[in-house]
Amino acid sequence: MGQMEDLKLYVLVVEQGSISKAASNLRIAKSAVSRRISILEERYSSVLIDRTPGKWEITKVGLDLYQRSRALVAEFEEVNEDFTSLHAQISGPLNISIPRDFGLNYLRQKLFEFQGKYPNIKLSIDFDDRFVDLETENYDFAVRITAQADNKHISKRIGAIRRYLCASPEYLSLSGTPQNLEDLQAHSLLHYGNTKRGNWTFQTSNRKEKSIKFSPIISSNSGQFLGEAALNNIGISILPDFIADKYIETGQLKTILPQFSLSPYEIYLTHLGSRRLNRRMRAFSSALELEQ
Numbered sequence: 001m002g003q004m005e006d007l008k009l010y011v012l013v014v015e016q017g018s019i020s021k022a023a024s025n026l027r028i029a030k031s032a033v034s035r036r037i038s039i040l041e042e043r044y045s046s047v048l049i050d051r052t053p054g055k056w057e058i059t060k061v062g063l064d065l066y067q068r069s070r071a072l073v074a075e076f077e078e079v080n081e082d083f084t085s086l087h088a089q090i091s092g093p094l095n096i097s098i099p100r101d102f103g104l105n106y107l108r109q110k111l112f113e114f115q116g117k118y119p120n121i122k123l124s125i126d127f128d129d130r131f132v133d134l135e136t137e138n139y140d141f142a143v144r145i146t147a148q149a150d151n152k153h154i155s156k157r158i159g160a161i162r163r164y165l166c167a168s169p170e171y172l173s174l175s176g177t178p179q180n181l182e183d184l185q186a187h188s189l190l191h192y193g194n195t196k197r198g199n200w201t202f203q204t205s206n207r208k209e210k211s212i213k214f215s216p217i218i219s220s221n222s223g224q225f226l227g228e229a230a231l232n233n234i235g236i237s238i239l240p241d242f243i244a245d246k247y248i249e250t251g252q253l254k255t256i257l258p259q260f261s262l263s264p265y266e267i268y269l270t271h272l273g274s275r276r277l278n279r280r281m282r283a284f285s286s287a288l289e290l291e292q
Helices: 003-016 019-026 030-044 060-084 100-117 169-175 181-186 223-231 241-249 279-287
Strands: 092-098 121-127 141-146 154-161 163-167 189-192 198-203 209-214 218-220 236-240 265-271
Touching: 003 019, 003 030, 003 060, 019 030, 030 060, 092 100, 092 279, 100 121, 100 141, 100 223, 100 241, 100 279, 121 279, 141 154, 141 279, 163 241, 181 209, 189 223, 218 223, 223 236, 223 241, 236 241
Parallel strands: 092 121, 092 141, 189 218, 189 236
Antiparallel strands: 141 265, 154 265, 163 236, 198 209
């Protein structure tokens, strides 16, 4: 057994939390696994796992070796997978986090097409608006919609989202159409987020920024819900194009204050900087390039 195989075995033992469980997983004798751990400890002149009677604990050196070996083993296995199956169909697990409304409204068809093209990839998709931690959670990619890329990780820009200030014709007929930003304060405003105070920033025609602060009548972390609230004549909201476009085209929503613009949000496909992209990750990255 080579040194890489020893490290793979050690990573498995730590993750299983037991030599016997690792042995069962590998279908080899427990004594064989224990012997390989002892050889590793001799090689590095350190106790990696305290296995005194009644105790099983990873030492500080053992934890450091595990953390560094885990990344090395993953890299080795991905290189091995890429080149031993170069002409085989792309397969394996792919775990992705996608903002809920955007994923269900805009990316759904892209995801169906990707699965149809790569039927042996096992997609696990978490539709959630929370900001996942790529360093501690088991995601290959996170799709993020933001004004600024995440500089901590590798972020590939795959598109942009336009935003509109809009309301239903019925609401505007009953409450009046705002003529300037100050007029918005007298209206029922629907805000994306979970804060008690809203803050909308607009750009004037000469690129100057103007903001309004307000107490929203409804706050929600669902753009879809806010869009439906606007359709039901409840108030004025800022909505992304993937929700608003179809309603604006049919006249169910009208845009307001066209002399002011809202900065578009960028869409990024983000992954750990330390993570080498395997074949299925590269395939997904290529498939997710959106129309601009």
